[in-house]
Amino acid sequence: MNDLTNTSWLNWFRLASPSTFYPVAGRLIPFFWILSIAFGLAGLWVSFFVAPVDAVQGQGYRIIFVHVPASWMSMFLYIVMAAWAGVGLVFNTRLSAMMAQAIAPIGAVMAFLSLWTGAFWGKPMWGAWWVWDARLTSELILFFLYLGFIALQASIDQVRRADKAGAILALVGVVNVPIIYFSVKWWNTLHQGASVSMTKSPSMAHTMLWGMLLMALCFWMYAIAMTLMRVRVIILERESHADWVQNLKEVKG
Amino acid sequence: MNAFFVMVHRDLLLVMRRKSEVLTALFFFVIVTSLFPLGIGADTALLRKIAPGVIWVSALLATLLGLQRLFASDYLDGTLEQLALSPRSFVVLVLGKITAHWLVCGLPLLILAPMIGLQFDLDNASLETLLLTLLLGTPVLSLIGSIGAALTLGLRGGGALMSLLVLPLYIPVLIFGAGAVYAKSVGLDVAGHFSLLGALLILALAFAPWVSAAALRIAIE
Numbered sequence: 001m002n003d004l005t006n007t008s009w010l011n012w013f014r015l016a017s018p019s020t021f022y023p024v025a026g027r028l029i030p031f032f033w034i035l036s037i038a039f040g041l042a043g044l045w046v047s048f049f050v051a052p053v054d055a056v057q058g059q060g061y062r063i064i065f066v067h068v069p070a071s072w073m074s075m076f077l078y079i080v081m082a083a084w085a086g087v088g089l090v091f092n093t094r095l096s097a098m099m100a101q102a103i104a105p106i107g108a109v110m111a112f113l114s115l116w117t118g119a120f121w122g123k124p125m126w127g128a129w130w131v132w133d134a135r136l137t138s139e140l141i142l143f144f145l146y147l148g149f150i151a152l153q154a155s156i157d158q159v160r161r162a163d164k165a166g167a168i169l170a171l172v173g174v175v176n177v178p179i180i181y182f183s184v185k186w187w188n189t190l191h192q193g194a195s196v197s198m199t200k201s202p203s204m205a206h207t208m209l210w211g212m213l214l215m216a217l218c219f220w221m222y223a224i225a226m227t228l229m230r231v232r233v234i235i236l237e238r239e240s241h242a243d244w245v246q247n248l249k250e251v252k253g
Numbered sequence: 254m255n256a257f258f259v260m261v262h263r264d265l266l267l268v269m270r271r272k273s274e275v276l277t278a279l280f281f282f283v284i285v286t287s288l289f290p291l292g293i294g295a296d297t298a299l300l301r302k303i304a305p306g307v308i309w310v311s312a313l314l315a316t317l318l319g320l321q322r323l324f325a326s327d328y329l330d331g332t333l334e335q336l337a338l339s340p341r342s343f344v345v346l347v348l349g350k351i352t353a354h355w356l357v358c359g360l361p362l363l364i365l366a367p368m369i370g371l372q373f374d375l376d377n378a379s380l381e382t383l384l385l386t387l388l389l390g391t392p393v394l395s396l397i398g399s400i401g402a403a404l405t406l407g408l409r410g411g412g413a414l415m416s417l418l419v420l421p422l423y424i425p426v427l428i429f430g431a432g433a434v435y436a437k438s439v440g441l442d443v444a445g446h447f448s449l450l451g452a453l454l455i456l457a458l459a460f461a462p463w464v465s466a467a468a469l470r471i472a473i474e
Contacts, residue, residue, distance in 0.1 A: 144421040151417055155408050164471040165404045169418060172400060172464060176422050179453075183425035187432055 016093050018235045019244045025228040032228065036221035043214030051207045060124045067117040069216040070110045071135075073223055074142060075177075077107035081149075082174035085167035095231075097163035098238070100170060101153055102230035106223050108146035114139055134188040138181045145173045159238060256341040260349025261356070267326075268357050274322060275357050282315040282362060286369045297374050304373035305383060305434035306427075312362050312387065313394060313423050319358035320398040320419070321412045323350060324469065328406050334473050347469065348462040351399045359391030375434075382437040386430040389450040393426050396461035403468035425453060 015021050047065035054061040081103040088096030118136060119129045130136065152169055156162035239245050246252070268275055289307045290300055327333040327350075336346050366387055370380045401419035405411040433446035 141421050141424060144417070148418040148421065151414055152404060155405075155410065155414055161471055161474065165468065168400070168464060168468050168471070169404060172422070175460075176425075179425050180421070183428045183449075187428040 016095050018095050018098070018239055019242070021095055022232060022235050025232050029225055029228050029232075032221045032225035036218050036225055039214050039218035039221060043211055043218050046207060046214055047211035051211050052205055057125060060121065063117050063121045065211050065215045067114060067121060068212050069219040070117060071114040071139060072216055073219045074107055074110035074114050074139065074146075077103055077110060077223060078142060078146070078170075078177065079174060081107060082170040085163075085170040088163060089167040089171070094163075094238070095235075097167065098231050098234045099227065100166065101163070102227045102234055103223075104146060104150050104153070105230070106226050108143065108150060110219070110223070111139060111143040111146055115143060132188065134181075134185040137184045137188070138177075141180050141184070142177065145177070149173070254345075257345050257349045257352075260346050261353045264350055264353030265356065268353070275319070275361075278315050278318040278358055279361050279365065281318055282311050282365060283369065285311040285314060287372070290372070300373045301375060301438075304370060304375050305379070305431040305438075307373070308366055308369055308383065309386075309390075309427050309431040312366075312391065313420065313427060315362060316358055316391065316394045316398055317416050317419065319354060320395075320402045320415065323354050323399060323402045324406055325402075328473070333469065337470060337473060343470070344462050344466045347399070347466045351395050351462065351465070354399070355392050355395040359387075359395055362391060363387050376438075379434050379438050382443060383434045385447065386433045386450060389447065389454055390426045390430040393450075393453050393457045394423060396457040397422050397426075399465040400461055400468060403465045403472060406469065406472040426450070429453070 015024060043065065047062055051062070051065075053059060081100050084096045084103065085100040087093065088100060115136070118139070122131065123129050149166055149169055153162045153166045156165060236245060236251070286307055289303065293299065293303070324333060327336070337343050339346070363384060366383060367380055370383055375383065398415075398419050401415045401422075404418065405415045408414060429446045429449045433443045433450070436443050436446060
């Protein structure tokens with residue numbers, strides 16, 4: 001019996017319990033913050049001092065070092081959120097639903113940041129804050145999907161129903177994301193509104209790519225650290241009646 | 254299959270007993286489309302250009318109005334619980350309710366649309382395309398919308414919340430529906446649009462009733 005509980009498989013499942021996950025997450029948070037800051041400093045140094053000035057776009061192009069990682073993370077986080085929500089729905093694990101709830105606002109912020117920096121980039125490059133480009137439009141719709149998820153969870157009082165309803169919405173959303181993306185893309189090619197294309201960019205200098213990758217890693221680590229911090233707060237809120245929460249140092253003191 | 258028809262018949266009967274609710278949604282459709290020329294101006298060329306988009310967007314909004322009532326009264330008086338407990342497949346019953354909703358809120362839009370189209374000075378070819386897109390597209394609206402209606406069942410501010418959930422999911426239907434009419438008017442082939450609308454309909458028909466049934470079970474749990 002003792003042998004069995006010590007195998008790594010069962011230890012993984014042990015983490016699915018909020019009471020064991022809470023201290024583990026607490027120990028992991030500083031680690032991810034350090035990684036995020038380190039990648040961020042390196043990425044910013046590369047993107048501001050090492051990467052060359054773009055021949056066509058001048059200095060203004062440097063906003064992509066924030067813009068592109070934010071867009072990547074906004075899409076990636078939606079998939080992760082839907083995956084956690086799906087796991088929560090299938091296995092009825094409380095922590096998975098909490099993870100999905102914790103990720104949603106971070107993804108929404110990333111989508112918003114992507115739209116905002118995109119507008120700042122578009123104004124000098126295209127002469128317009130906003131064009132109905134396929135990517136911009138689908139990013140906007142992704143932002144709406146995040147808002148819908150957050151609003152649905154927030155308006156249901158019973159935790160169980162909120163988790164399950166949110167999970168269904170996230171899964172429906174994740175099926176729809178590719179459909180929406182392609183429909184917006186075809187709509188765009190049919191209407192030919194803006195004659196600009198972000199896909200046909202000239203091949204990028206290596207240092208630019210490195211700057212972007214480092215910044216993406218920084219955003220990624222930041223998202224993990226923030227998710228863990230948020231999930232710890234959600235655990236405390238939902239499990240406030242439990243003994244182990246009452247006995248925590250930070251709750252007692 | 255019998256359960257399906259019984260459900261459709263029952264819902265239609267209930268609607269016939271209280272016609273005003275359905276007529277409200279239809280008048281909403283007519284009024285919203287009539288507001289656009291008043292807001293934009295009576296420039297015939299411009300109106301002809303925006304007509305497909307205006308009619309389609311108004312159709313989305315009119316469908317939303319009807320969706321709020323799709324499960325609400327059955328939820329309040331406990332009928333929905335009995336349906337979920339019945340030995341008949343709950344999915345089939347839900348599909349029956351969705352079908353009844355389409356017959357009441359989607360199909361009449363098809364009858365009204367040519368009239369609205371004439372107000373916007375659409376030619377016959379465009380009108381024909383518009384009707385066919387509405388015929389393929391409005392069932393998708395009812396199907397996808399039923400998921401939103403089920404998820405927000407009995408919540409405070411459910412109606413506004415539902416539009417936030419459902420409208421982003423309606424975008425592909427809007428794009429291909431209005432896009433087909435536009436493509437027709439500039440002389441492009443519209444077969445692709447119809448294939449995609451048909452694909453959306455098949456996808457929605459295959460998944461939406463199951464998802465709605467699951468969401469309803471969560472709501473009445």
